[in-house]
Amino acid sequence: MDGGQSPRPQQHHRMPEREGNNNHDIEGMDGAAEGDWWQNSSSNALLRYDDRGSICEPLMRKRTINTTSQIAIVGANICPIESLDYEVVENNLFKQDWRSRKKKHIFQYIIMKWTLVLLIGLLTGLVGFFNNLAVENIAGLKLLITSDLMLKERYFTAFLAYGGSNLVLAAAAAAICAYIAPAAAGSGIPEVKAYLNGVDAYSILAPSTLFVKIFGSILGVSAGFVLGKEGPMVHTGACIANLLGQGGSRKYHLTCNWLRYFKNDRDRRDLITCGCAAGVAAAFRAPVGGVLFALEEAASWWRSALLWRAFFTTAVVAVVLRTLIEFCRSGKCGLFGQGGLIMFDLSSTVATYSSPDLLAIILLGIIGGIFGGLFNFLLDKILRIYSIINE
Incomplete structure (x- = not known):
């Protein structure tokens, strides 16, 4: 070289x-x-x-x-979802922390737990009463105007009034949901179940979601949609419990430091479980049904001590609704409102049915059953085809 x-x-x-x-x-x-x-x-x-x-x-x-799914990346950027930690590590440090607390702190914690479930029951009962009262008055006023026009044989005007009012109510419900809180779309029960099972999606329990859920359900039911107030009431009760548990909203500068005991995932989960039970109790006026719904359908994390608080919450809801409905029976809640679920009052007349009426009811049931089965069959086939295409 x-x-x-x-x-x-x-x-x-x-x-x-x-x-x-x-x-x-x-x-x-x-x-x-x-x-x-x-x-x-x-x-x-x-x-x-x-x-x-x-x-x-x-x-x-x-x-x-890149071996990461691009779909997962796009979905994560669009809707970031976090998980919740409901497990409490009861190690020596945890036990020492509880032993070091004074008796007055433990007493405050117990009192606050029961005070919060009391407030959840009161507020959920009031919101449920307000929902029913608003729907009854709006729907009753709409039907009163329509029937008055029909009695005057102004059928086309009655049709326009009825259809136009439904269109306005539906458009208002869709607008506030689309522009204020998209998380309020739907019944809200899947979102509550997801949270109680450890999935914290964005803004599902926010104050804006609570606002849209209340007024959106009122407008939607009043518009004549084939939906009810039961699902939204479950979501509403969960939102109320979440706001009380975290001491308000930081976004709107409405926070309370004295609720610092409950700013953890497990205590907030317990409160939201009580709120879920309160929502069902407010919708059906069924305290036991609300607890059973939360126990069997919604929550997968359950403690025996939570059962008593859930029963207490639904009992408060039942008392609030009963008191307000009795108050409205004196005619002080509008032309139609009694604060309960819409029922047809047949106490002043005798209901009679003839044979043609019964045949029409039977025929209607047969037609509904056939179309319902056809709908389920087509839905199953479409979902299977959709899953094959996406594979």
Whole structure:
């Protein structure tokens, strides 16, 4: 060699062994000088060697193969979802912390737990009463105007009045849901179930969601949609419990430091479970049914101590609704409102049915059963085709 330098002995180097990959032989390694870059054909990486022919880290890759699902990445960017930790690690540090607390702190914690479920029952009962009262008055006023026009034989005007009022109510419900709180769409029961099972989706229990859920359900039911107030009431009760548990809303500067005891996932979950039971109790006026719904359908995390608080919450809801409905029976709640579910009052007349009426009812039931079965059949086929296409 020129300059009296002896040629570098040929060596065969191997890349360090990595997890999940075999050792890769390096091609064209012979005669590599210090700082030279060589390409590994198997990994498509640029490798740099020092004066001894060893690989210098880090490696600069020309192309990175992303094995993460792009759909998952896009979905995460659109709707970030966090998980909740309901497990309490009862280690020595946890037990020592509880032993170090004074009796008055423990007493305050117990009193606050029962005070909060009392407030959840009161507020959920008031909201349920307000929903029923508003729906009864809006729907009753709409039907009163329509029937008055029909009695005057102004049928086309009656049709326009009825259809136009429904259109306005439906458009208002859709607008506030689309522009204020999209998380309030639907019944809200799947979202509450998801939260109680450890999935914290964005804004499902926010104050804006509570506002839209209350007024959206009123407008939607009053518009004549085929829906009810039961699902929204479950979501409403959960939102009320969440706001009380976290001491208000930081976004709107409505927070209370004295609720610091409940700013953890497990206590908030217990309160939302009570709120869920209160929502069912307010919708059906069924305290036991509300507790059973929360126990069997909504929550997968349950403690025996929570059962008493849930029963107490639904009992408060029942008392509130009963008191307000008795108050409205004196005619002080509008033309039609009694604060309960809409019922047809047949106490002043005798209901009689003839044979043609019964035949029409039977025929209607048969037609409804056929179309219902056809709907379920087509829905199952469409979902199967959709899953095959997406695979």
